[in-house]
Amino acid sequence: MFDLGSRPDASGHFGEYGGKYVSETLMAALDDLNKAWQKLRKDPEFLNEFDNDLNFYVGRPSPLYHAKRLSEKIGGAQILLKREDLNHTGAHKINNTVGQALLARYLGKNRVIAETGAGQHGVASATVAARLGMQCVVYMGEVDIHRQAINVYRMRLLGAQVRSVTSGSATLKDALNEAMRDWVSNVDSTYYIIGTVAGPHPYPQLVRDFNSVIGREARRQVQTQFGRLPDALVACVGGGSNAIGLFHPFVDDTEVPMYGVEAAGRGLESGQHAAPLTTGRVGVLHGNKSYLMDDDNGQILHTHSVSAGLDYPGVGPEHSWLKDSGRAEYVAIDDKEALDAFHLLTRTEGILPALESSHAVAYACKLAASMPADKLVLVNLSGRGDKDVHTVAELEGIQL
Amino acid sequence: MSQQYRLKSCFQMLAEQQRTALIPFITAGDPLADASVDIMHALVDAGADVIELGIPFSDPMADGPVIQLASERAIERGVSLHTVLQDVHNFRQNNQKTPVILMGYLNPLYRMGFAQFAQSAAAAGVDGVLIVDSPPEESVVLESLLAEAGISMIRLVAPTTTAERMRLIAAEATGFIYYVALKGITGAGSGANSDAESGQRINTMRKLTGLPVAAGFGIKDAESAADWAQLADAVVIGSALVTRLAECKSSEQACETVKSFLAPIRIAMDNVT
Ligand SMILES: Cc1ncc(COP(=O)(O)O)c(C=O)c1O
Numbered sequence: 001m002f003d004l005g006s007r008p009d010a011s012g013h014f015g016e017y018g019g020k021y022v023s024e025t026l027m028a029a030l031d032d033l034n035k036a037w038q039k040l041r042k043d044p045e046f047l048n049e050f051d052n053d054l055n056f057y058v059g060r061p062s063p064l065y066h067a068k069r070l071s072e073k074i075g076g077a078q079i080l081l082k083r084e085d086l087n088h089t090g091a092h093k094i095n096n097t098v099g100q101a102l103l104a105r106y107l108g109k110n111r112v113i114a115e116t117g118a119g120q121h122g123v124a125s126a127t128v129a130a131r132l133g134m135q136c137v138v139y140m141g142e143v144d145i146h147r148q149a150i151n152v153y154r155m156r157l158l159g160a161q162v163r164s165v166t167s168g169s170a171t172l173k174d175a176l177n178e179a180m181r182d183w184v185s186n187v188d189s190t191y192y193i194i195g196t197v198a199g200p201h202p203y204p205q206l207v208r209d210f211n212s213v214i215g216r217e218a219r220r221q222v223q224t225q226f227g228r229l230p231d232a233l234v235a236c237v238g239g240g241s242n243a244i245g246l247f248h249p250f251v252d253d254t255e256v257p258m259y260g261v262e263a264a265g266r267g268l269e270s271g272q273h274a275a276p277l278t279t280g281r282v283g284v285l286h287g288n289k290s291y292l293m294d295d296d297n298g299q300i301l302h303t304h305s306v307s308a309g310l311d312y313p314g315v316g317p318e319h320s321w322l323k324d325s326g327r328a329e330y331v332a333i334d335d336k337e338a339l340d341a342f343h344l345l346t347r348t349e350g351i352l353p354a355l356e357s358s359h360a361v362a363y364a365c366k367l368a369a370s371m372p373a374d375k376l377v378l379v380n381l382s383g384r385g386d387k388d389v390h391t392v393a394e395l396e397g398i399q400l
Numbered sequence: 401m402s403q404q405y406r407l408k409s410c411f412q413m414l415a416e417q418q419r420t421a422l423i424p425f426i427t428a429g430d431p432l433a434d435a436s437v438d439i440m441h442a443l444v445d446a447g448a449d450v451i452e453l454g455i456p457f458s459d460p461m462a463d464g465p466v467i468q469l470a471s472e473r474a475i476e477r478g479v480s481l482h483t484v485l486q487d488v489h490n491f492r493q494n495n496q497k498t499p500v501i502l503m504g505y506l507n508p509l510y511r512m513g514f515a516q517f518a519q520s521a522a523a524a525g526v527d528g529v530l531i532v533d534s535p536p537e538e539s540v541v542l543e544s545l546l547a548e549a550g551i552s553m554i555r556l557v558a559p560t561t562t563a564e565r566m567r568l569i570a571a572e573a574t575g576f577i578y579y580v581a582l583k584g585i586t587g588a589g590s591g592a593n594s595d596a597e598s599g600q601r602i603n604t605m606r607k608l609t610g611l612p613v614a615a616g617f618g619i620k621d622a623e624s625a626a627d628w629a630q631l632a633d634a635v636v637i638g639s640a641l642v643t644r645l646a647e648c649k650s651s652e653q654a655c656e657t658v659k660s661f662l663a664p665i666r667i668a669m670d671n672v673t
Contacts, residue, residue, distance in 0.1 A: 026560075027558075028562050
C-alpha cells in the first residue's frame, strides 16, 4: 500500500540528505524503530488497522473541494482544496500521530513525547495518547505557548503534560532539542512521536508514509471528480510533512509541477523568515542533513513567521532532495500575504484556514491568477484556523 | 604529525604510573571570552591529563541546561569555531604536552568545511575531535580527513550500544573510546553510578580496540570520579566544573576555582588502587 520506492536508501539517505546524525545513546533505539517500521510498512494487518483508524477515528477520506467563488474571484485556474482541516483535531498532523501511536504500542512503549510549534502536533499526540491510555509529555517553546494558548489548554484537557521550553529562541527548534533530550534520558520507556518529516532516519520516511494518505486520496479524487490529474500541487512547508504527504504519491507524475511554500516572514531580505529551502544552505540539524538557516559560524538562526508551525530553521531531507532534483519548486510567502489569504478564503468560501495553510492558499492564488480557467491547482489545506483567531485579532489590534 | 603521538604518549605514561586520566571539560569562551587559555593552563596545573574544550553550538541536543547556557553565553560573546581554534593555538605556545580534544556538534565544522577544519585544527595543535551528533556511519569523510591531519575522531559508546555496534565502533577507532556513563544528557541531576554492566562494556571496548576508555556524563565530584576510576582509564568532569566557572567574574577567580574544585578529585582518583 505504501509506495515502496527506493528513497530513502537502506541507510536512511535521500541522495546526500537525511541520515542519522544523533548521539550514540539513540542509535540502538533508532535501529529498533527502523527494523520495526521496515516490517510493519508492508504488514497487511498493521496497515489495515491504520486504515481503520483513519476512516473511523480521523474521519477520512477528507474531501477535495472545488473552491468556485475563490477561483472566480482570482479569475484564473480552478482552485481545489484538500480539506485536511476537516480531520479530527483540525489538521493533517493526526494522520501521523495515529500511525506512530500504533507503532509505539507495537514497540511496547507506554510513554510518548512530542515537540510542537503551532500546537497542532501536540494536540494530535495528546489525542492519540488519551485514546490508547498512554502517558504523554509535549515540549513547546515559551513563545509558542503564548501565541497558541488555546492548543495548550486542549492538550492539558486531553491529559498531556505541556512543558515550556525557554532555551534558544523558545520556539519549535528548541522544543525539538528538549524532546530529544527527554528521549535520550528515557529511551527504554519512551516513544518519541516526531511531528514532521525531519529528525533522524527512519522518521522522515515513516512520517511521510503516514501522511501520504493525503496525496493518494487527492490523486484518486481529482481523477474521479475532474477526470484528470491537476496542473499544479501547492502545500506549505514547515518541516514538510503535509507537503510530502501530498507530493509523494505524485512524484512519478512528472507532468504535475509541485510547489512547496515556505514562510517569508517579514520578507526574505529582512532575514526574519523561515525559508531554508529558498534562501538557506546545506547543514546538519536535529539528526539529519538538509537545507537549513545558519550563520557563517554554523550557529542555527532564529526564524520568524506569523505562523508558529512554519517557524523552523530546518526542513525534512526529502524536500532538499526534491529541490536539488528539480522535481519540486520552493517559493516563499510573507506574513502579510498569508494574512490576506486567510481573510480572503474565510470571506469567499466560509473556510477559516490555519495561518500555515494560508501560506499555501496565498501562493495558489498567485499561481492560479497566471493560469487559464480550465487548469486545476490543488492546494493542501493542512489545517483549520480556529487556533489562530487570537493571533490574527492581536495583529489587527482587536481585543477579544 | 605529532598529534596522535601526544594522546598515545599521555596514556602510555599514565598506564606506566597506574593512574587514571583526569579530563576536565570546559566550554570555550565561558565565563569570559578571553579567559579560556588561562583556564586551560590552570586545569593542567590542577592535575588535568587531557583537556576537553567545548565548541559552543546553538542547539546542543545532548547537553543539559548547564552546558546549554554556557554555550549560549559564549556565542553571545562572539565565540565561534575560529576563536576556539585560536585558543588552542595560544595554549600550545606554552604547552606542547597536554592533549586537547574538541567536543561539539557537526554543523559548525560542516560550515567551515571539513577539509579546512582538519587542516586548521592540526595547525592549532588539536589532538582529538569528539562530535556528539556524528556517529561512525555518518563520519566517513570527516574521519578520514582528520586522520590525514593526524587527529583522532573520538568515538562514543553508550549504555544502549549493542554488541554488534560495539564491534563497528571499535573498528578503526583511534585515540581513546568515550563511554557515556548514563542514559541521558550531560549534567543529569541524579549523577551516574558505575555498575557491573558499564564495567563489562568498558572492558569489551578495551579488548576490541586496545585503546584506553574514558567515562563521562554525570560524573561530578571526588566520590563519583573515584567510583568510575575503578572501571575506566580516564574520567571526564564537565557540567560540575562549568557550573562553578559560570560564577567567576575574572580569569584569576576562574583559575582559583579550577584549582580548588579539581584538587580533591585528583586526590580521590589517585587513591583508587
Ligand atoms: C496546520 C498546519 N500546517 C502545516 C504545518 C507545518 O508542518 P509541516 O510542514 O510538517 O506540514 C503545521 C505545523 O504545526 C500545521 O499545524
